[in-house]
Amino acid sequence: MIRPLMLKISLAAFLFIFPSEVHAGDTALLKSYNIKVLQGNVREKPSRTASIIDRVSNGEKVTLIERADKWFFAILPNGKTGWIHKSLFRDEKDDGSQRHKNPQTRLLRLETVIVTNREERILFTLSDFVTPRVFTIEGRRPMVVCDFIGVGPGPEVEESNKIDGRIIRSVNVLVHSVEEPITRIIIELFSKQDYDIQHVFYKEENLYVLNIKQM
Structure with missing residues (x-):
């Protein structure tokens, strides 16, 4: 077992304040889309006058998580x-048709796993040892x-998983069609709580464990 790398993260002080017209139930959210323009601006706030903080280019994939x-x-x-x-970006979401066909790792x-009413855990079993970003x-x-990165989902991995817990709301699996595949796991948590997040790697078992505990 590799020594656990501890991440202590507070999610009570919100960094991003979303406008009141955010559509939380939008079906376009938690999906990946293709950038269709040659180059586009990424802004700090939902306004054309807001500061530019990054750029995206044609063919890149972005994951939408909120709408205003x-x-x-x-x-x-x-x-x-x-x-x-x-x-x-294009109206059609990335359907995975151009995804890497034969990723070496899956x-x-x-x-x-619901450990207690204040602690929940996600176990990722891989075909080879990979540490995620x-x-x-x-x-x-x-x-x-x-x-x-460089990992594709196996046939038993579902795209969307609703969790009957008090900490994790849902787990969504997306695949980015790039030169090498990226399997992106989005773990949505219930808001207005503080969390202690830790992760552990078990190299011999090719197992990655993410532990989320309510503080």
Whole structure:
């Protein structure tokens, strides 16, 4: 077993304040879309006058997580987040038709365990040892995002999983069609709580464990 890398993250102080017209139940959210313009701006707020914090290019995939009128709060390929206008991406979501056909490593199984009413755990079983890129998104819909680079999902891994817990609201699995596949796991948490997030790697078992505890 590799020594656990501890992440202590507070999700009570929201970093992103979303406008009142956010459509939380929008069917376009928690999906990946293709950027159709040659290059587009990513802004700090949902406004054309807001500061530009990054850029996206044609063919890149973005994951939409919030909507404010014609603006979407998105996760970029590099893991950063920001607001993009709907004119930048195609209406059709990435259906995975161009995804990497034969990734060497696969996510074989994804299991959620309710340890106690204040602690929940997600177990990722892979065909080989891979450490994901992990980051958090704070706001109206707090999330933990795990990017498994070079990994494709196995046939038993479902795209959307609703959890009957008090901490984890849902687990969504997306695949980005890039030169090498990226399986993106979006773990949506219940808001207005503080969390202690830790993860552990079990190399011999090819097992990655994400533990989320309410503080």
